[in-house]
Amino acid sequence: MRQQRGDHAFTYAVDVVTDTSRGVTDRFRSMPMAGSAVVAGRSVADMARAATDLAALVLCGLAVGWSPNGSLGATLAAIGLLLLLRFALIWVGIYIGLLLRTPESATALFPLILPFAMIANTFVAPSLMPAWLGHAAEWNPMSATVAATRELFGNPGIGGETWAAGNPVLMAILWPAVLILIFFPPSVRRFQTISR
Template sequence: MSTLAYDTIALTGRQLRRVRNSPGLALLTQMMPVNMLLFFGYVFGSALALPGREYRAFLVPGLLVSTAAGGLMTGMFQAAADTHRGVTDRFRTLPVSRAAVPLAQAAADLVVTALGMVPLLLVGLAVGWRIEGSVPEAMGAVGLLLLFRFACTCAGIHLGLLTRSEDAAGQLGASSFVLPLLSDAYIPTGNLPGWLRTIAEWNPISAVTTALRDLFGNAPVPRGAAWPVAHPVAGALVWSLALIAVFLPPAVRRHGRGV
């Protein structure tokens, strides 16, 4: 086993123990999407009419992707907390690969996210959402979702290293809740004003959400949309890989040389 792989596995265990020692926070994080599904699904669902579709079935993929996008906030806060408390400096004194620390944080977050999405899927099934596509397509949807979460976490780690402050990371991370609102996670973008529709359709969340709806068989791909939404699977892959390429290498460099 390579040094990078061994160090990443060891540090992933450290990150998972951090989650185990904060069960209340983990439970709150897992229950928030479920609460949003019940609130939006039954309060807004009665006011939103989607031709030929049930709103709650339309909403579940959007909430899954919104949860994945939360990796931006989680990664930012954890990286800033480790930097602010001197944990990152201690890691630099150890003979570990400099790439192992951000990779371990992202890998542990991915495990927690995968487990945390189970309650949302179960409640979604209970309120009427169904997987109407094939099994390979559904597995592809889950793979895209986890890839996007990993990409968002990488972006958050880099931004957390830049802020170096838990308070600043918390404020900046909290503002990221606007991103799903400027997408098709909760409502279709077809009736939005032209400029706002363009922003929403070029939002990475829209591409990933549309890809999930298509692969799960919940909704057809919109016609006349921007390229990432008109080609959602390709758009989701491009956005995710671009985020990883832009944010992971500088995060690794910052862990190696200091902030």
């Protein structure tokens, strides 16, 4: 399995299609194991790596003076929401990677995935965007997680006009759950039936 270059669905798609094109996936499929074991194993390994990366990030933040203003429980919930979104995006990437045939075709998807990261409340308040773009940003799964973590860390949020913006913690749970329900089952089925 290749070293990943980032932490988003695009990266997972590239990694999965590279493994498939190099025959790694076929070798796993020839072993006597459940069809879900390989894709589930990949997601668990990526989550372990994500938890380690996030722990290092939090420790570095604490070392330079950052501190959450919320309770310990709220802080742990915020970290959990970050990992939950990561887990959902892993499954999106796995499914896309299993659909593609070459790493180059996965690379071509980058411009399609970029808006997901950029049309969000991460860097700019949706109220400062054109109305239609601001509403799209408020319904973005990433915006939900960003707003929820800000709220749980005890930092005032930027709010918004939509129901999603008013319920960020709930949306930060619902969006990943929906993405997992959409992409996990077909990922397992695709892995079981893939023929390259």
